[in-house]
Amino acid sequence: MSRPEPTRGLLDVLEVLEVLDPGVLATVQDGGRPGLGALGVARGGAADPASLAVANLLVGNDAGSAGVEVTFTATFRAIRTVTLGLAGADLGAVIPDTGEAVAPGASVTLAAGATLQLRGPAGPRPGEPGAPRGCRAYLAVPGGVAVPEVLGSRATDLRGGFGGRPLQRGDRLAGPGTRLVRPPARWTGPTPRPRGVIQVLPGPHAGDIGDDAIAALASAAWTVGAASDRTGLRLEGPAVPGLAAGELASLGVLPGTIQVPPDLRPIVLLADCQPTGGYPVIAVVATVDRPALGQLAPGDRVTFRVVTQREARAAAAREREAFADAVAHLREAASWDDLWHGAGG
Amino acid sequence: MASPVIVPFGDDAVLVDLREPPGLRSARRARMLAGALQALRTGMPGLGEPIAAAANVLLPFDALLLDPERVTALVEPLLLVLPADPGPTPGAREHRIEVAYGGEAGPDLVTVAAETGLAPDEVVALHASVEYEVLFLGFAPGFAYLGELPDALRVARLATPRVRVPAGSVAIAGGATAAYPQASPGGWRLLGATSTRLFDPGAVEPALLRPGDLVRFVPV
Numbered sequence: 001m002s003r004p005e006p007t008r009g010l011l012d013v014l015e016v017l018e019v020l021d022p023g024v025l026a027t028v029q030d031g032g033r034p035g036l037g038a039l040g041v042a043r044g045g046a047a048d049p050a051s052l053a054v055a056n057l058l059v060g061n062d063a064g065s066a067g068v069e070v071t072f073t074a075t076f077r078a079i080r081t082v083t084l085g086l087a088g089a090d091l092g093a094v095i096p097d098t099g100e101a102v103a104p105g106a107s108v109t110l111a112a113g114a115t116l117q118l119r120g121p122a123g124p125r126p127g128e129p130g131a132p133r134g135c136r137a138y139l140a141v142p143g144g145v146a147v148p149e150v151l152g153s154r155a156t157d158l159r160g161g162f163g164g165r166p167l168q169r170g171d172r173l174a175g176p177g178t179r180l181v182r183p184p185a186r187w188t189g190p191t192p193r194p195r196g197v198i199q200v201l202p203g204p205h206a207g208d209i210g211d212d213a214i215a216a217l218a219s220a221a222w223t224v225g226a227a228s229d230r231t232g233l234r235l236e237g238p239a240v241p242g243l244a245a246g247e248l249a250s251l252g253v254l255p256g257t258i259q260v261p262p263d264l265r266p267i268v269l270l271a272d273c274q275p276t277g278g279y280p281v282i283a284v285v286a287t288v289d290r291p292a293l294g295q296l297a298p299g300d301r302v303t304f305r306v307v308t309q310r311e312a313r314a315a316a317a318r319e320r321e322a323f324a325d326a327v328a329h330l331r332e333a334a335s336w337d338d339l340w341h342g343a344g345g
Numbered sequence: 346m347a348s349p350v351i352v353p354f355g356d357d358a359v360l361v362d363l364r365e366p367p368g369l370r371s372a373r374r375a376r377m378l379a380g381a382l383q384a385l386r387t388g389m390p391g392l393g394e395p396i397a398a399a400a401n402v403l404l405p406f407d408a409l410l411l412d413p414e415r416v417t418a419l420v421e422p423l424l425l426v427l428p429a430d431p432g433p434t435p436g437a438r439e440h441r442i443e444v445a446y447g448g449e450a451g452p453d454l455v456t457v458a459a460e461t462g463l464a465p466d467e468v469v470a471l472h473a474s475v476e477y478e479v480l481f482l483g484f485a486p487g488f489a490y491l492g493e494l495p496d497a498l499r500v501a502r503l504a505t506p507r508v509r510v511p512a513g514s515v516a517i518a519g520g521a522t523a524a525y526p527q528a529s530p531g532g533w534r535l536l537g538a539t540s541t542r543l544f545d546p547g548a549v550e551p552a553l554l555r556p557g558d559l560v561r562f563v564p565v
Contacts, residue, residue, distance in 0.1 A: 034393070034394065035393075035394035037394065037396040037482075037483075038379075038394075038396070038397070038481075038482060038556065039482055039486060039487065039551055039552045040482035040483055040484060040485055040486045040487050040488045040489075040526075040544075040552065041486045041551075042486075150546050150547065151546055151551060157486070159485065159527075159529065160485065160486040160527065160544075160546070161527055162486075162546035163546070201353065201355050201356055203354065203355075204352040204353070204354050204360040204362065249366075249367035249371070249398065249399035249400040249401060250367070250398045250399040250481075250483060250490070251360060251362075251398045251399070251401045251403060252360075252396030252397075252398050252401070252402070252403025252483075253403070254354075254355075254358060254403070254405060256355060257354075257355075274483060274484050274485060275396055275482075275483050276396065276398045276481065276482075276483025276484060277483075281354070281360075284354055284355030284356075284358075285355065286355065286356055287355070287356055287357050287408050309353065309356055309412070309413060312355075312356035312408070313356055313408055313409075313412065316356065316357075316408050316409060317409055320409060
């Protein structure tokens, strides 16, 4: 499947979406900048990359194309008629003009001038304790959001201060300008849901800290702290055993790494985490549950379940297989649609 | 010296812990190992970009193509031939970075002097007397850990990190020194500031300082 090159030239780029309200944080994100750790550059990209992938696939994009990551709420206006892919948390998306509710995991075509409002997750307000409802939704435009590529990615690096800045009211997002309207599509695969139970494997320092460390992590009920952001989730709960300060050489870390800082309250690293850290690593989140970390918000309750390498790998394989099946299903539907149009239907 | 260990780091990475005190030699060994692993990547689908740090290498991989046992078997022979001290990095560049020490830009110079029993100008002279090597990059884009700091300058980081350390701040902590490429929170002790641009995301080579490069601070 070929994809138009979003930055080929100004004439090929058309403004498609205006930001009417960015909410607390809306940024352009893609698959991030893996492999630049030796420059000190964070991997970054979508906090929930699986949901970004679904949003992109719904409009025929590559999974890692640039889309908009919305946190809790946001409102956009279509500058011209455009099909959007929506995925991730259910942030109560509606088209106020028609009253149409848009569930995540589907594409939606907005008529020129129409608005799409994400009103926020239903249930208790953010910051109040409860089961995770999800906090991030992803909007994809056909061909991907056309912003300049920096260090091989269109992701906004908030800590590094490059690759753009948080979206502001009045910002106008461009797409490549070809085939802006796509056939309706619905995601039938596994939906990365907000999860209250996160599967972890013992980290490289679990043994150094002591046998009780991983048990302390797994037996406590944690609350996601207010200081959490795209860099990491700060967990509130009982102190877990750690190592004395200064005992550890800095080491590489990745999203999903769980560190124990000197205050003995674990930190789960997310997409924007730095490539190296200096705190002991008590556990690492299984790959299958990492996208769900990006849906945890302050006030959410979370527990950890220790799994084996074999269990983690089997779960990852199942998830990837189901994902691949759903991608094939989407592509099949899209190719039938192309045939239909080609035949003049 | 303890022998290195290879431990799983989740289901899609292993950590190669050289188990030696962090310093110039451990960083050089980590870097050389990471270079060898990098060279293996073309023939080994699923092997990720190795991250060398103070005395260890993190090696991510695709969990569906590889597993910790197979990756460990890949790393073990490399550890057997890893030199005790690989020496300076071939092709390393030399940098001279001008620093305005003390004053507003170096608010910790006086307390560092008090803690180390040196006069402030002795701290400056000592800090500028050494040719440092870039041990590794981390913490932030272009942030180079430089070592080794003279023992007389070893101080602990701040108990409570500053919310904002200005870009260009030149700082020390433990056995290392560094210059902050961007404004960020930070717990290192600030001795001065440089106007040298350390990270430019639009440049062909975004980070001024690369692992193995040599750096000398010049008081101005």
